[in-house]
Amino acid sequence: MGKAVFVHKPMAFTKLSVKRQKAHLPHDETASAAELDVWTIFRALRDSHTQFGLRPSHMQTLQALLSFLKPGHGEVVFASNAEICRRVGGIDERTLRRHIDRFLALGFITRQDSPNRKRYRVRSSDGQCISYGLSLSPLFERADELLAVAQKLENMRRDCIFIRKQILTKLAHLEETNPDNVFTSTVRKALRRKLSIAEYRSLLSETESEYRLLSTAVDAPKTAFLPANDGQADRHLSKSEKEDKDIETVGNDNKPEVQTLTSVCREATAFAPKGLTTWKDVERHAETLAPMMGIHASTFDKAKIAIGPQKASCAIFIMLQLGKRIRNFGAYFHSITLGKRVHQFDPIVLLQRLANIENATA
Structure with a gap:
């Protein structure tokens, strides 16, 4: 006696097309464009399923329902719940009913029940037919919306x-x-x-x-004018290199008077427990203010070494006076003391600008 052979029939993914209503079509589309692959509609809903409150398991059920449709046989699924469950992958019938109810509530499926709730189709002698089952026509009618x-x-x-x-x-x-x-x-x-x-x-x-x-007017590089010939270019390059060296050499001496600093930067001065009369007073007060402004102590120490303690202290006072015009004190302090534009930081010029602004608004 020979052994029984069980043949597994894979899920059918028959390519179907549905007719789209002419009202949805642009005037320049041909009649053939009215046909749309149902799997294109399925993929559109699959990609947007969260917008409709659907889960991946719902989409697996819908995929199985679509696989039962055959070209020329309408848009109604006649398969039993048991057969649909097998094609989905072995889900229980209660889960299937919940999924179908969800699609019914969303208006993607309509149920056309027979008197005995069986799913089938009957035809008359003149070709008329009545289909009982799960109709997917609402899904196809909403193709434009889903796409x-x-x-x-x-x-x-x-x-x-x-x-x-x-x-x-x-x-x-x-x-x-x-x-x-x-x-x-x-x-x-x-x-x-x-x-x-x-x-x-x-x-x-x-x-x-x-x-x-990092690109404010304070840090913006000065405009350079191009010379007319190569000789002028060489002289301009030599002059620029010399100026950079001079800035690096005398940068620490480019500081204002203590009285000027404290009179213009009143915000920082107001936090001082006692009068600021010497640069030592200013430096100690700047060391106290820096952590309060979000500037790490190690960053402030590096700045003092790079540009000198007096210019670093001026930076703290000026930044606090600018207030809300600086979004991030830490980044700004780094850019004018340790960053690429360190040589463009001139406390005297900035204090003069602040004084002019105050005089203009007074």
Whole structure:
């Protein structure tokens, strides 16, 4: 007696097409464009299923229902619940009923019950037919809606990636200027989460504001005029190199009078427990203010070595006077004392600007 052989029939993925209503078609579309692959509609709903409160298991059930449709046999599924459960992958019938009820509530399926609740089709002699079962025609009628929702989500996904790359580029520039910037580490932690398009745009706006901080008028490089010939170019280059060396040599001597500093920078002076009459008083007070402004003590010590304790102290006083015009004190302090634009920091010029602004508004 021979052994019985059981043949497993794979799930059928027959390519079907549905007729779209002409009202939805642009005027320049041909009649053949009215046909749309049902699996295109399925993929559109699959990609946007969360928008309708559906889970992946719901989509597996819908995929099985679509696989029962055959070309030329309408849009009604006649298979029994038991057969549908087998094709889904062995789910229980209660789960199947819950899934079907969900699609019914969303308006993607309609139920056409026979008197005995069996699913079948009957035809008359003149070709008329009555179908009892699960009709998927509502799903196909909403093809335009589903395709539009899926396209909108795809556009948002691409925009999120684009904005995220912009943020990462700005963060890289910020970290080159100040590797210890607290702002950049905070943003990178936020980027680890799945963010909405509004949250990405908000982060980009904050990052751009932080980036513009390093390109303020205080730090902006002076405009250089190109000479007319090569000889002038050589002289200009030699002169620029000499000026840079001179700045590095006498930079620590470029400081204002203590009285000028304290009279203009009243915000910092107001925090002093006693009068500031000498540079030692100013330096001690700056060391106290720096941590309160988010500037690490080690960063302040490096700045004192790089540009001198008096200029570093001036930077603290001037920044506190600028107040809200500086978004991140730590990054700003690093840029004018240890960053690429350190030689452009001139306390005397900045104090004069602040004094002029106060006189103009007085």
